[in-house]
Every structure is written in C-alpha cells, then in structure tokens.
Amino acid sequence: MPEDALFAEVLDPGNRADPYPIYARLRRTPVARQRDGAYVVSTHAAIRSLLFDPRLSSEDLPPSRRPRTGNPLKDWLLNPIRNRVANAHRPLIFRDPPEHDTLRGFVMSEFTIARVNGLHGRVAALVDGLIEACRGRDTVCLVDDLSYPLPVAVICDLLGVPEQDEPQFHAWATRLATALEPDARRDEEARRETVATFDAIADYMRALIRRKRRQPGDDMLSGLARRDRPGMGEVDLIATAVLLLVAGHETTVNLITNGMLTLLRHPDELGRLRADPERAPQVIEELLRYEPPVHFRTRKALGDIAVAGTTIPKGAPIVLLFAAGNRDPERFPEPDRFDPDRTDIQHFGFGGGLHYCVGAPLARIEAEIALVALCRRLRDPRLLADPPPYRPGASLRGPENLGIRIGGIL
Amino acid sequence: MSGRAGIVIVGASLAGLRGAEALRRGGYEGPLTLVGDEPYRPYDRPPLSKHVLAGELAADATALPQLLPLRARWRLGSPATGLDRNAKIVRLADGSSLAYDTLLVATGARARRWPGEAEFAGIFTIRGRDEAADLRAALARDPRSVLIVGGGLIGCEAASCCRDLGLPVTLVDPNPTPLARALGTLVGGTLAARMRAAGVDLRPGTQVRALEGEAGQVCRARLADGGSIAADLVIVALGAVRDTGWLSEGGLAADAGGLTCDGACRALTRMGVPDPNIFAAGDVARWPNPLYGGRLIAVEHWGNAVEQAAHAARNMLNPADPQPYAHLPAFWSSQFGLNIKMVGLADGADSVAIVQGSRAAGRFLAVYGREGRTIAAVSFDEARWLPAYAERIAAGAAFPPIHDATDQPAIETRPPGFPPPRPFPASRGRVPEAAHA
Numbered sequence: 001m002p003e004d005a006l007f008a009e010v011l012d013p014g015n016r017a018d019p020y021p022i023y024a025r026l027r028r029t030p031v032a033r034q035r036d037g038a039y040v041v042s043t044h045a046a047i048r049s050l051l052f053d054p055r056l057s058s059e060d061l062p063p064s065r066r067p068r069t070g071n072p073l074k075d076w077l078l079n080p081i082r083n084r085v086a087n088a089h090r091p092l093i094f095r096d097p098p099e100h101d102t103l104r105g106f107v108m109s110e111f112t113i114a115r116v117n118g119l120h121g122r123v124a125a126l127v128d129g130l131i132e133a134c135r136g137r138d139t140v141c142l143v144d145d146l147s148y149p150l151p152v153a154v155i156c157d158l159l160g161v162p163e164q165d166e167p168q169f170h171a172w173a174t175r176l177a178t179a180l181e182p183d184a185r186r187d188e189e190a191r192r193e194t195v196a197t198f199d200a201i202a203d204y205m206r207a208l209i210r211r212k213r214r215q216p217g218d219d220m221l222s223g224l225a226r227r228d229r230p231g232m233g234e235v236d237l238i239a240t241a242v243l244l245l246v247a248g249h250e251t252t253v254n255l256i257t258n259g260m261l262t263l264l265r266h267p268d269e270l271g272r273l274r275a276d277p278e279r280a281p282q283v284i285e286e287l288l289r290y291e292p293p294v295h296f297r298t299r300k301a302l303g304d305i306a307v308a309g310t311t312i313p314k315g316a317p318i319v320l321l322f323a324a325g326n327r328d329p330e331r332f333p334e335p336d337r338f339d340p341d342r343t344d345i346q347h348f349g350f351g352g353g354l355h356y357c358v359g360a361p362l363a364r365i366e367a368e369i370a371l372v373a374l375c376r377r378l379r380d381p382r383l384l385a386d387p388p389p390y391r392p393g394a395s396l397r398g399p400e401n402l403g404i405r406i407g408g409i410l
Numbered sequence: 411m412s413g414r415a416g417i418v419i420v421g422a423s424l425a426g427l428r429g430a431e432a433l434r435r436g437g438y439e440g441p442l443t444l445v446g447d448e449p450y451r452p453y454d455r456p457p458l459s460k461h462v463l464a465g466e467l468a469a470d471a472t473a474l475p476q477l478l479p480l481r482a483r484w485r486l487g488s489p490a491t492g493l494d495r496n497a498k499i500v501r502l503a504d505g506s507s508l509a510y511d512t513l514l515v516a517t518g519a520r521a522r523r524w525p526g527e528a529e530f531a532g533i534f535t536i537r538g539r540d541e542a543a544d545l546r547a548a549l550a551r552d553p554r555s556v557l558i559v560g561g562g563l564i565g566c567e568a569a570s571c572c573r574d575l576g577l578p579v580t581l582v583d584p585n586p587t588p589l590a591r592a593l594g595t596l597v598g599g600t601l602a603a604r605m606r607a608a609g610v611d612l613r614p615g616t617q618v619r620a621l622e623g624e625a626g627q628v629c630r631a632r633l634a635d636g637g638s639i640a641a642d643l644v645i646v647a648l649g650a651v652r653d654t655g656w657l658s659e660g661g662l663a664a665d666a667g668g669l670t671c672d673g674a675c676r677a678l679t680r681m682g683v684p685d686p687n688i689f690a691a692g693d694v695a696r697w698p699n700p701l702y703g704g705r706l707i708a709v710e711h712w713g714n715a716v717e718q719a720a721h722a723a724r725n726m727l728n729p730a731d732p733q734p735y736a737h738l739p740a741f742w743s744s745q746f747g748l749n750i751k752m753v754g755l756a757d758g759a760d761s762v763a764i765v766q767g768s769r770a771a772g773r774f775l776a777v778y779g780r781e782g783r784t785i786a787a788v789s790f791d792e793a794r795w796l797p798a799y800a801e802r803i804a805a806g807a808a809f810p811p812i813h814d815a816t817d818q819p820a821i822e823t824r825p826p827g828f829p830p831p832r833p834f835p836a837s838r839g840r841v842p843e844a845a846h847a
C-alpha cells in the first residue's frame with residue numbers, strides 16, 4: 001500500500017476492527033501527505049506540537065449548505081438565510097479564537113466540578129436500573145442495553161431536559177450520532193435527515209430556553225441562558241446545547257463499550273477491577289490511550305507550518321490521528337500492551353490544547369461507574385464475537401454492538 | 411565519583427533538593443550531605459510573594475515535596491563559611507568542616523537590602539519564609555500606607571497582594587514602567603495601566619533617595635524628584651544578590667553576580683578553567699548560554715533551578731561526558747488577576763510585536779526580536795500558545811516566527827522600549843546581568 005493512500009485504508013470500514021497496524025505504518029512518516037492533499041499527523045510529538053500551534057483552525061468545515069427540499073420558497077429564500085446563520089453560529093468545537101474562547105468560557109463556568117460530581121448518584125442509579133433490566137437473560141447487548149441509553153439520560157439531566165421529553169431526545173441523539181464524523185456531510189439523504197433533526201432539536205431548545213429564562217432551575221441550560229452573557233446569543237446557545245448532546249453521546253458510548261471489550265480480552269484486568277474498584281481511574285486513563293473513542297480530528301492550516309521535517313502548506317486539511325499518537329513507541333514503552341499500571345500516560349483521548357474536551361470529568365465518572373458495575377454484577381461474562389461488528393465511522397470508532405454471554409446478574 | 415567523602419551540596423533549597431534527587435535517580439549510591447543556612451527543610455519561594463502575603467497560605471506551609479528517598483545527611487542551620495579547594499573541604503559556621511569529592515554549589519541569592527544607614531522598624535524584604543511571615547504579620551496589622559521600592563516581579567506581586575488586602579500602596583521605580591527590564595516599556599505599560607486601575611499609586615521615573623523614621627519606625631520616603639511619600643510599611647524589592655561570600659577565599663570566579671561556570675555547569679576558577687569537582691546550579695550560577703550566543707547569563711527562576719540542578723547532577727555522574735546546558739529561561743507571575751508567562755530573555759531585543767490577542771483586551775501574546783530572530787515571548791492571560799513560540803525561540807526562528815494564526819491581529823512591529831542599562835542608584839558595585847533584577 002503506498003504511503004499516500006494509507007489514510008484511505010484507515011477510512012475503509014474493512015479495517016475498523018484493527019486499524020493499529022496501519023497507524024504504525026503511518027507513524028514512519030510523522031506528517032504524511034495523502035493523495036487528496038490532506039496531511040496526516042501520527043506521532044505523539046508532532047500531534048502535541050500542532051495542538052499548541054495557533055495556526056491550526058477548527059473552522060475547517062465546508063460552509064453549510066442545506067439540502068434541497070423541492071419547495072422553491074424554502075430553497076431560494078429560506079435556505080440561504082439559514083445557511084448564513086448556521087455558518088456564523090457554529091458550535092464552539094468548530095470555532096476559532098476569539099469567539100471560541102468566549103463560548104467555551106460560558107460553558108466552563110457552568111460545567112463546574114460541583115455540578116458534575118452532583119451527577120454521581122444519578123449515574124449510579126441509571127446504571128443500576130439498566131443492569132437490573134437484563135436480569136433473567138443469558139446475553140447482554142451492551143450497546144443497546146447500557147452504553148447507549150446512559151449518556152443521553154445523563155446529558156438530559158445535566159441540561160435540565162424534563163423527564164417526559166427524554167425519549168424524544170434519545171431519538172434525536174441517535175440520528176445525530178454521526179454528525180461529528182468528518183464525512184457526515186457527503187451523502188445527500190443523510191444530510192437531509194441530519195438537517196431535519198437539527199431543525200427539530202433547535203425548535204425544541206428554543207422553547208426550552210424560553211421556559212428556563214422564565215423559570216430558571218439549577219440546571220446547566222438555565223445557567224447558560226442567563227442574559228448577562230454577551231457573545232452568546234440565542235443561536236449560539238442552541239448550538240452549544242446541541243453540541244453538548246452530540247459530543248458527549250457517541251464518545252461515551254464508545255468508551256464504555258471499548259472498555260468492556262478490552263476488559264473481556266484481558267480477563268485478569270477484569271478480575272482486578274472487580275476485586276478493587278479503586279483501580280477504575282487508572283483503567284479508564286489507559287483505555288483512553290489504548291482504545292480511545294475518538295481516533296482523529298481534523299483541522300486546517302492557516303499558514304505554512306513546518307513540523308517534524310514536513311511543511312504543511314497554507315490551506316491544507318490536517319488530520320490529527322490521536323489514536324496513533326497514543327500508541328507511539330517513542331512516547332510509551334510497549335504501546336500495544338493494555339497496562340493500567342502505567343504511570344506516565346499523557347494520552348490524546350480527550351484531545352488537547354484549545355479544544356480539550358470540556359466533558360472529560362463527566363465522561364470519566366460515567367465510564368468508571370458503568371465499568372465497575374459491569375465487572376461486579378455480570379456473572380461469568382464472555383464475548384460472543386471477537387472482534388465484534390463495528391459502526392462504519394473511523395473517527396468516532398466503536399462497536400455496533402457487543403454481545404456478552406452471562407451466567408446471570410449478581 | 412565513589413570516593414569516601416562523597417557529594418556535598420551547599421544550599422538546601424530548590425536547586426539543592428532537586429539536585430540531590432537527580433543524583434539518586436541517576437544511580438548515585440555514595441554519601442550525600444546537604445548543607446543549609448536556613449534551619450528549614452527545602453521550601454518553595456514563589457508562594458511567598460503571592461499566597462503567603464495575601465494570607466491564603468501560612469509561610470510554614472510551603473515545604474517542597476521530596477520526590478524520592480534521599481538517604482542524605484542534612485546539616486541545616488549551619489551555613490558554609492569557606493571553601494578550600496586543595497584540601498577539598500567546606501568549612502561550616504559551627505567550626506566543623508566537611509570533606510567532599512564533588513561539590514554542588516546551590517546557595518542561590520538573598521534579597522538586596524536597603525543600603526541606607528538608618529535601620530527603622532517597618533522595612534521589609536522578601537526572600538525567605540521568615541521574612542515573608544514577618545511581612546505578612548505586619549500587613550495584617552493594617553498599616554496606614556505601604557511603599558514598595560522597586561517594580562520588578564516581586565515588587566509588583568507584593569503590590570498586587572497589598573491592593574487585594576485593601577491597603578493603600580505606592581510603588582516607586584526609576585524606570586518608565588514596572589517590569590521594564592524584563593519586558594520593556596511597551597508591554598510594561600500594559601501592566602502599569604492595570605496596576606493603576608487596581609488603585610496602585612505608581613510613581614515611575616523616580617527613585618527613593620532616603621527613608622526617614624520617627625521613634626525607630628519608618629514613616630516617610632524622600633524621592634529623588636524632591637517629593638516625599640508617607641509610609642509606615644516599606645517593602646524593599648530591589649532584586650537579589652548572589653550568595654557567594656563564602657566562596658571568596660576559594661579562588662573561584664565568584665562575585666555578587668554569581669558563580670561563573672562553563673557550559674557544563676562546572677565552576678570556573680579565577681584563571682578561567684573549570685574545577686572538575688565543583689558544580690553550580692540555580693540562582694547562584696552564571697553560565698554561557700548557547701541559545702543566547704554564549705552570553706554569560708544568570709537566571710533567577712524556579713524552572714531553571716530545577717532543570718540546571720538535574721543537569722549538573724547528570725554531569726557530576728558522567729564526568730567523562732559533560733553535556734552543555736542549553737536552557738531556555740522561563741518564568742511565570744500572577745498579579746492583578748493576570749497570569750503572566752515568559753519564555754526567553756527579552757533584554758537586548760530591538761523589536762516587539764503583539765502576535766495574538768490585543769493589549770486593549772488585556773489578553774495578548776507578544777514576541778521579541780533581535781536582528782531578525784525571535785528571542786523571547788510573553789503572554790498576559792494567553793499562555794496556551796506559548797509552547798509553540800518557545801519551540802521557535804529555541805530554534806532561533808525568524809522574527810516574528812508565526813504568521814497566519816487564529817485571532818492574530820495585523821502584526822505590527824514596534825520598539826520594545828528597554829531602559830538603557832544604568833547602575834542601580836542605591837547599589838554599590840556592579841549590577842549582575844540577570845534575567846530580571
């Protein structure tokens with residue numbers, strides 16, 4: 001396989017179960033130009049250096065273009081207006097400083113440690129209920145039974161979405177799940193569905209925000225909707241709320257599912273975690289390195305950038321291949337070994353630099369509680385298929401489902 | 411290296427401790443002795459002019475964590491008073507002497523004192539934890555007005571704490587702005603505006619000529635411009651003097667500006683040859699830095715003490731393979747709600763450019779150039795990109811090094827406004843060439 005086609009291999013769903021050998025080949029050229037002009041960055045040092053380079057832009061999406069509806073009024077009048085609004089108010093993960101910082105500042109001021117820690121009990125209760133619901137069965141379909149429903153319920157709680165609206169949210173979350181995938185905008189039919197879902201969720205949010213403004217609760221949306229936030233208008237607020245839903249959903253699903261998959265492949269580690277739940281933080285950190293839920297993110301070069309012996313030209317798309325950096329032998333001894341006892345573990349599981357994940361503390365809590373409960377309560381768990389089937393996404397990579405045969409619920 | 415006397419470290423603070431740890435980590439198993447003037451185990455100084463003065467942290471709660479078992483002998487509270495290089499012994503104040511095979515000099519610096527003849531109560535310096543505790547106690551007694559002499563890092567941080575405590579503060583500095591020597595007056599001007607907005611009575615461009623007292627208590631300062639300032643508490647922040655007095659008989663190239671070393675942290679004799687058995691690290695060391703054209707520099711920053719001590723330790727353990735110490739100086743400071751971070755040495759710059767953010771917004775990153783190369787960068791509440799600039803300073807990149815950044819203003823290059831070097835009025839003897847003084 002020629003060097004400049006390796007990233008196409010990464011994108012090929014056939015390689016989803018084990019992309020790591022391709023990553024190892026990519027790392028031979030820390031910054032590798034691909035045929036389509038994109039530059040794939042795969043060593044720990046080069047990724048790190050670029051994460052702290054101010055010439056990387058996250059505003060790399062093509063301008064949004066709503067698909068045709070067939071209705072001329074909508075297509076010629078409404079769509080261009082809505083496109084302009086959407087482009088000007090992208091969610092902060094697709095924004096550069098200084099607007100990014102303003103928006104992120106507001107989110108951080110509401111994403112307090114106290115608020116996240118306050119969710120502990122709720123997460124534990126949810127996990128308990130979801131596992132309890134599997135009682136009497138001899139197989140668990142981990143994604144459907146637990147990984148998927150948990151994060152949406154938690155984010156609804158965090159944002160303050162009323163309980164009766166949660167099922168609706170689940171449906172939207174499912175349809176938006178792949179919205180952050182880099183190639184999510186290719187297929188016209190998928191785009192139509194995504195746009196329709198965004199519209200629906202935006203309408204819902206607009207109404208919810210109005211209610212929160214009239215009757216503020218102690219939830220995050222009420223906090224974000226306070227009127228003393230210059231730089232965060234209603235459209236930004238909606239974009240932010242939707243981002244929190246989307247960014248915290250599929251990622252957390254993957255972390256829990258990858259986590260259980262990895263533990264089932266390393267039964268000694270599963271046993272250790274069962275015996276000693278205090279190990280959970282270490283296990284999660286190593287998971288974020290070893291099987292991260294987000295394999296890469298894309299950027300655009302605003303200038304010519306010389307890094308690791310290559311000059312990335314101005315305007316070129318850049319792929320930061322986090323999952324390859326996480327397995328860089330120059331940075332981690334025995335990188336392909338799953339070893340929660342590592343002490344030096346600076347992974348890119350949550351990215352790094354400017355766009356470092358704001359939800360990291362919450363994701364850690366969810367994954368810790370879920371994995372510890374699964375290890376302790378599933379009797380004799382065994383994988384039904386290894387490797388399991390994967391969803392097609394190469395960036396938000398994770399199993400479609402994970403069948404686990406069990407001897408009962410403890 | 412495994413002679414019977416072993417390694418002696420003089421100066422039991424940051425550089426001494428981190429040096430000792432690096433020796434053990436590097437596999438040194440022999441005897442190890444740490445000699446300290448102060449009676450305390452190593453503690454951290456940066457909080458002294460910040461959290462301690464603000465009353466958020468007790469002065470005795472600043473102990474440095476010991477990162478691994480040292481198996482060392484501690485001789486605390488007995489300063490070294492002399493060095494005999496031929497006999498390879500260090501003499502201590504209690505009359506005893508200590509033999510060494512290899513010596514690490516890490517005696518740092520002490521605060522430059524007010525040179526006037528009169529000694530009044532109410533005059534303070536900040537270097538050690540006792541000094542900080544005394545000053546904190548005095549601040550807590552609600553002085554009527556505080557005068558700070560010197561607008562360097564410590565003077566500015568002290569001013570910030572005093573304003574947080576609600577005390578009236580006047581700061582006098584001969585330069586046009588605070589931190590002028592470290593940052594230049596263009597960037598220093600931003601800080602001046604911030605200080606004034608916080609209520610500091612800033613008196614740049616003049617100096618304190620004399621301090622006057624009544625009944626043994628300081629009460630007034632006379633300025634060179636003829637004015638006077640009432641003050642019942644004076645903080646003297648005129649920089650530091652290297653603690654090299656005890657080396658004066660040893661034949662080493664040492665003075666108030668530091669102990670001169672070669673590029674591998676080995677102390678030089680007055681004849682200019684390295685003594686293979688004596689190394690130095692931290693504030694006390696002055697060495698030719700390859701990143702700045704081999705210029706002799708001394709750096710009074712935390713990060714250097716840690717890194718240089720580890721480097722010296724490495725060279726002590728590998729005498730046959732000495733490696734040069736190419737350190738990029740860096741410091742941080744917190745004051746007036748600002749997080750200031752700097753990499754590189756800006757003095758000597760001929761231009762400065764704001765490359766991210768803006769001075770008007772109070773958040774920016776400025777880079778300094780000299781003859782077309784980038785030599786330093788400073789951030790005010792905008793530290794996240796600093797690593798990218800540090801990399802370029804170390805590589806000697808063209809100035810300005812980064813174009814086309816997000817939130818980059820049109821880059822405009824201006825003179826940085828460094829004050830001309832001039833001997834400090836209050837000091838006798840030469841002014842050390844330091845990163846900041």
Ligand SMILES: Cc1cc2nc3c(=O)[nH]c(=O)nc-3n(C[C@H](O)[C@H](O)[C@H](O)COP(=O)(O)OP(=O)(O)OC[C@H]3O[C@@H](n4cnc5c(N)ncnc54)[C@H](O)[C@@H]3O)c2cc1C
Binds near residue numbers: 537564692744
């Ligand atoms: C108030 C204050 C705030 C600071 N804030 C910052 C900051 O924000 N950022 C930053 O980067 N840096 C800061 N610094 C600088 C930093 O603390 C120093 O660079 C660092 O302490 C240097 O460590 P050192 O071990 O070389 O010297 P020192 O810490 O000065 O230690 C030297 C030790 O040697 C002892 N000694 C001296 N003579 C003898 C002798 N003859 N015999 C035995 N022992 C002796 C001294 O008593 C002292 O304990 C600050 C310094 C001070 C004083």
Ligand code: HEM
Binds near residue numbers: 104155244245360363
């Ligand atoms: C295991 C779970 C998670 C993983 C692995 C993960 C991973 C990441 C990564 C890699 C980024 C960086 C994106 C980039 O650099 O382009 C990111 C950003 C982000 N994440 Fe997460 N995330 C997780 C959970 C969450 C949760 C639970 C939330 C919120 C509730 C969240 C909210 C966000 C937001 C808002 C950003 C954008 C931050 C910015 O642009 O400044 N994430 N996440």
